[in-house]
Amino acid sequence: MDTALDPRRALTDDELRRLDAYWRAANYLTVGQIYLMGNPLLREPLTPDDIKPRLLGHWGTSPGLNLIYAHLNRTIVARDLNAMLITGPGHGGPAIVANTWLEGSWEERYHNVSRDEAGMARLFRQFSFPGGIPSHVAAEVPGSIHEGGELGYALSHAYGAAFDHPDLLVACVIGDGEAETGPLAGSWLSNVFLNPARDGAVLPILHLNGYKIANPTVLARIPETDLLEILHGSGYQPYVVAGDDPAQVHRTLAATLDRALDEIAAIQRRARSGGTIERPRWPMIVLRTPKGWTGPREVDGTPVEGTYRAHQVPLSQVRDNPAHLAELERWLRSYRPEELFDATGAPVEELRTLPPRGDRRMSANPVTNGGLVLRDLNLPDFRTYGVAVPSPGEPMAGATGVLGPWIRDVIAANPETFRLFGPDEVASNRLGAAFEVTDRAWVAATVPGDDHLSPDGRVLEVLSEHLCQGWLEGYLLTGRHGVFTSYEAFIHIVDSMVNQHAKWLKVTRAIPWRQPLASLNYLLSSHVWRQDHNGFSHQDPGFIDHVVNKKAEVVRVYLPPDANTLLATMDHCLRSRHYINVVVAGKQAAPNWLTMTEAIQHTRRGLGIWEWASSDGGSEPDVVLACCGDVPTLETLAAADLLRQHLPELRVRLVNVVDLMRLQPATEHPHGLPDNEFDTIFTADRPVVFAYHGYPWLIHRLTYRRANHDNLHVRGYKEEGTTTTPFDMVMLNDLDRFHLVIDVIDRVPGLAARAAHLRQQMVDARQSARDYTRRYGEDDPQVAEWRWVRETAPTNP
C-alpha cells in the first residue's frame, strides 16, 4: 500500500458507523430474500413457517457486492458523480436488489414493494419465487444493463457503456470466477481503445473472494505479486484492499476509492486540457474479502464462511433442523435490524439520507435504461449512394463496397452516438470508406506509417469478436447505435453472447419502464461462398440458424441480393428498435440487379417475383425458382437463363427473398407472410427449386407448414468446401446453375423425357466446369468465372 494513502483519514468515526449500518442493512435484506417469506423484521422468533420451502440464491458474493455498493454511494454523494455499476457476479441478485430497495428506486418501479414492513415482506417473498423475480441482476432490476448469468462479459460491457459518455463512471465488479473465462481475460486491454478525453472512465473492482461453485479460483491462488503484475502490465494501477475486519476494510476501501477517483479525475483533467492523448495507467481495485463474509462461520462443524460452501445457501435445512433455524436467526439478528429499520419497516432516517438522490442513484441512472436517452440517428439519404443499374446484371460492384460511403456518412453525421465494430475486418469487408472521415480508436503507441489510428477514432477494431460484441452491447444498452461487421463463419464465436442479448431484449419487451433500444446490427460479409481462398475453416453459414432459434419478436435476418438492396436494408436496420438484425452481404465484385426504386420496393416487401427474370408471363408457372442470398441469386438467374434458352416453352417464375422471416407463417413471426400470399407467390402445387445461402434445412424448417411444402426442393451449403474457386464452391454443394437446371428437369412432371438431352448437357457442363477449375492456371479463374457469369447472365427481355 502506498504510504500516501492513509486509511485513517478517509472516514470519520461517524461516517464509518453509518456506512457500516448501511452495509448491514443491505446484508440483512439479502439474507431475508434468500430465506424469509414472513416475519421480515424478526418481530417474533423465527419459526419454520417463516422460511421459504425452496431455498435459492447466492449468498457468497453478496456481502462483497453490498460493501462495494455502499462505498460507491458514499463517493457519488461526496463528489456528485454520474456513476453506474456493472455487477459481473450477477447471481448476487439479492444484494443489488436490496440496494435498489434501500435507495427507493425499486419501489418507484414496483409500487407494492414499498419501503415498509409489507413491502419488505414482498421483497423477500418475490425473490426467486414463481411469479416473482429472477435470481440474477436481471433486466427487472433498476440500474442493471448486465444480468451476469453467463460469465465473461462484465468488463467489455463496462467499456461499451463508457465510450462517448465523458462524464460517466462505470464501476465494474469482476468476480474471480468470471476472471478465469477467456472473454474476461481478453477484456483487460480494452483500455487501449478508451480515450480519456472523449470517453468516460471504467473502474474495475476485481473481487477475490477466493472460490467458485466448488473450487478455489485461479487468481486467488497464484502469488499476489503475480496477479498484480498481470493487472499492472494490462495498463492498470491496482490497489489491494484486503481483510476480514469490517472497520478496517471500510477505512481502507474508502481511502482507496478516494484515491482511485482522484486519479481518474486527474487523468481526465490532463487529457481534456488539450495536447497529446496518451494511454494513462488507470486505477483499479483488488478487493480480497471472505466469501460469504458475515455469514455462518461453520455449519454442522464444517467451515462455511471463507470457503466455496458459502457460494449459494449456507444453511440448507432451516425448515427441518432447529439448529439451522436458530443459526439463521442469530445470523439475521447479528445485523441488528432494530437499529436499521424503523417501526414501519422503513430504513431509518440516517440510512435513507445516505444514498444519492434521483438520477444520481446508480439504480436510476438514465443511461442504464438506454431507450430513455436514445436519440434517432441522423441518417443520410441512402438512395443517393446506390449504383445505377441500367439493366439487370450491370454494373459489377461489390455490395459492401457500395455501402461503405453511406456508413462513412452515418459516422460523420452522428459523431457521438454511432460506432462501427469489427475484428480487424472493416477494410477487408470493404467498408474502408469510413476512414475518410474517422480513424480506428487507438490509445497505445503509434509509429510512422500507421494507417488511421487515433484516440478519436470511431471505428473499434480488435481481433476479438467477444470484445466487439461486448463493447457494442454495452454501447447499445446505454442508449447508442452501432454496427458489428465480421466474417460470417467466425461470428459463431459470439453465439452464446447473442443468446443472452436476445433474452434481454425478449424480457425487457414485457417490462413497461424499459424503453426500446437500438437494434444490434450484424453485417456479415466474407461469407461462406466467397471463402474459397481461405478454405473450409472459414466456411460456415450457421449463425443464421442460431439466431432464428431466438424469440421471433426480436430476430430479423436479411440477405440482400445486391448493392442497392443492401443499402435499403441497412437503412431500415439502423432505424429499427430492439431487434437483432443479421444482414449477410457480399463484398466481391458481383452483378447488380435492381435499380434503387426497385430495391426499396423489394426490401419493403421482403420477397417478390422478379418478372424480368421470369417467363411465366404472370400466369401460373410450371416451376418456381426461388433464391435467397447473393451467390444463390446469381446462380438461379443463370439457371433461369439457361432454361429460357433451351426450354423456351417452360414457364419459369423467379422469386427472390431478402427478408428470410417472410417465409415463416404469420402465426410464427411478425414478418411471416400470410398463407394466401405465400401460395400466390410460391403456388400451391408447382415444384419449387430453392437456392439458399445457408444450410438448406433451414428453409424447410421455416416453410414446413406451407401448403406447397412437399414440392419444395432446397439447395444450399451442405458442409462441403475447401480452398478452391468460387464457382467450384457452388458446384461442390450442388448449388450451381447447371444443377439447378437438372433439379428443374427432374421435378417438373413430364419434363425428364422431353429434356433428356439438356439434362445430359448440364451434366457435361458440370464436368467441364470442374475440369476448367482444375486447369485453372491457364487463366485467372475469377475473371474467367465472371466471364461465364456475363455470358450466361440473363438480359432484360
Added chain:
Amino acid sequence: MDTALDPRRALTDDELRRLDAYWRAANYLTVGQIYLMGNPLLREPLTPDDIKPRLLGHWGTSPGLNLIYAHLNRTIVARDLNAMLITGPGHGGPAIVANTWLEGSWEERYHNVSRDEAGMARLFRQFSFPGGIPSHVAAEVPGSIHEGGELGYALSHAYGAAFDHPDLLVACVIGDGEAETGPLAGSWLSNVFLNPARDGAVLPILHLNGYKIANPTVLARIPETDLLEILHGSGYQPYVVAGDDPAQVHRTLAATLDRALDEIAAIQRRARSGGTIERPRWPMIVLRTPKGWTGPREVDGTPVEGTYRAHQVPLSQVRDNPAHLAELERWLRSYRPEELFDATGAPVEELRTLPPRGDRRMSANPVTNGGLVLRDLNLPDFRTYGVAVPSPGEPMAGATGVLGPWIRDVIAANPETFRLFGPDEVASNRLGAAFEVTDRAWVAATVPGDDHLSPDGRVLEVLSEHLCQGWLEGYLLTGRHGVFTSYEAFIHIVDSMVNQHAKWLKVTRAIPWRQPLASLNYLLSSHVWRQDHNGFSHQDPGFIDHVVNKKAEVVRVYLPPDANTLLATMDHCLRSRHYINVVVAGKQAAPNWLTMTEAIQHTRRGLGIWEWASSDGGSEPDVVLACCGDVPTLETLAAADLLRQHLPELRVRLVNVVDLMRLQPATEHPHGLPDNEFDTIFTADRPVVFAYHGYPWLIHRLTYRRANHDNLHVRGYKEEGTTTTPFDMVMLNDLDRFHLVIDVIDRVPGLAARAAHLRQQMVDARQSARDYTRRYGEDDPQVAEWRWVRETAPTNP
C-alpha cells in the same frame, strides 16, 4: 537479457551458416508456393507464365515460422527431443508445408511431391490451388493437430497435447493477433493445471511481428515492460529475442532456446525427483521480428516489410507488372537457391542432414496422428452400475448421479489416457463420485479445507468452457480419451470451436494416413428444463441444433430418458471413434423406466415403442405419443396415463427416442431409420404428438421427408422461461402432460366432441397447477411436483 545467456556461445559459425541456409531454403519454398507454377528452381529468368494466376497465401508470418521451425529442429537433434509444434498462425501454411517437404515427411505421405525438381513444381502448384491443398496448416499437413483458421485455441491445444505425455515438448507459436482473442488470453494460466512430473512441457513462443490484417497488434504496442509483466505474472519467465539482423537473431534465438530447454529440463528433474510438486515458472520466448521479414522492403514506394501490408501477398501484380515480376525474382534469388538445392532439385546434402530423423521430426511425431497411438479404454462393465427398476417409474434416481460411479471407475482404470473436463460443474452435475479415486488437477497454492485438489488430479475444472474444450481437443488429437461435462445452456460458448473440430473430423476421414480419433463426448446436464432456479439466462437447448448442422457422418446426439439408458449410451460413446457425441441427461432425482436389459436394447435401437406404456395392443394406434429427453418422457408417460384413465378405448402408442439421428432419413444420416421402419413405428397416417427436449422445429427439420410428417405435432422449448418451478417450466412451453392430452384430443379425428369434458378438465388442471405454483410457499414444490409425478405415473399393467 540475462547476462548468463551468451548468444556468442550458442552457435559455431558453421552451425549458424547451416541454420541460416535451412531458413533460406524454407523461405524460398514458401515464396515459391505463393507465387510459382513453373520454373521452380529459377533455371530461367521468371516470366509471367511462371506465375500463378491467382495469388493466395500469407507471407507475413511465414519467415518467423520458418525461423522457429529450423531452430527447434536444431535443438531436437542436439537433445534428442520428443517434440511437436502447434502453429497458432495457421495461415502460415506454406511455411510449415515447406518444412515438412524439407524433412521428407511430405513426400512420405504424398509420393508424387518428391524432393526433386518435379516434386518441387508440384509442391508449389498444389498450394491454395483447386484440387490441391488448403492455405492453412490443415489436417493435410503432417504433424499438424491445429489448423489455425479460427484464432484463439493454440495454447489450449498445446496444453491438452502435453497432459499425460511426460516426455513431450509442445512448442506453441502464438501470433500477436491471436493473442488479442479472449480464449487465448484466458489460456496463459493453463500452467496452473499442468503437473511437471506427470505431464509434458509447453513452450509458448509469442511471435510479435507487430501487425494483424490491417492494424498493429495490441501486445506489440503496449510498453514491453507491461507485456513482460503480464507474461511473468501469468507464471512464465519470458525471454525476449528481438531484431532484424538474421545472424544476430539466429545467435540470440539459439542461445535462448537452449536456456529455455535447460530450464524445462531442470523443472522436470526437480518435479520428478520426488517431494512436493510446486508450480514452477516455465520459460517462454517473445520473438519480435519484422512481419514479412526478408521480403520486399517497399512495393511501388510504399513500405511493406515490417508493416501490415506484408500480411498476405506483398507483390500482387506480378503477372502484369514487369517491375513486380523483377522484384519477385530478386526476392527469390536473394535466398540463393543454387546453394540450397542440387541439380535434381533436392535439398543439398548439408540441408538434408540437418533436421531430425524418423519419428523425431515434428512432422512425423506419432502423437500428432492421434489415432495411431490411441488405445481402447479399459471400460468397466456398465451393466453392474445401473439401478434396479422393479417397475417403470421406480426408483427415483438422478441419471448423472448413477453414472458417476462408472465414470469414477473409468478414471481409475485408465490412469494415463482418460480425463474429465468441466467448467467448475463436475460436482454440480452429480459426477462427484470421481473424487473418490482422484482429485482436481491443481498446481497452485492450496489451503487447509481444500476439496480434492492435487497436481495428480485427473479432473480438469476451470471456469472457462473455452479452456475445457481446447484442452480436451488437444488431448483427443494426440491419442487419448475424455468427457466434457457442462451446463447445457453455456456449451454454446464453444459453438465455434465445435465447428472447427467437426471440420477436422470430416476432412480427416478422407485422408488415408490419418487414423480415427476418440470421439469428442459432451455430457450436458443442468439442462433447460431444470434451470428453473437459475432462470432464463441458463435455459437454452440449442447446442443440439448447432451440432446437427455439421456433417452427418461425424455427429451423434443422444437424449437418454433415464439412468440405465444413460449408462448404456455413455459406454457406447466412449467406445466410438471420430464422432462428436452430444449426450443430454438429467441430474435431478427422477423416475426410472427401463431395466438394464431393456435400456441396452433401447439404446441399441435408438428408438422404440414402449409397449408397457402403450394401449394399442400392438395394433394400429389412434395416436402416437412420441418423446425425446427425460422431462418430455416423464410428461408424455403421464399424459398417456391420463388418456388411459379417461379415454380407455383410445389406442395410444408411446414411442421414445434416445438417438435423435434415427429420425432423419437413412439417406441423410448413417443412423437414419429406413422409411419403412419409420412408418411402422410412427404410422403412415395417424396423428403424432411429439414432446421434445429442445426447439420443436428441429424435429420437423429431421422428419420433413417422412410420409407422416404432416401429422406431426411437436412440443418443445419455445424460449419461454424464468425463475420458477420445474413444472411451471413445462407449462410455460406447453409441454406439460395436460397440454399433451389436449393436443391428442385436438388432433385425433372425431375425438374433440367425444372428449370435450376431458379437454375442459385439462384446461382446468393447467390453471390449478399454475395456481399451485403461485401458492408454492405452502409446500416444497419439488416434493409436491414429484408427488404429482408418482400419483400420475403409469404402472406396468
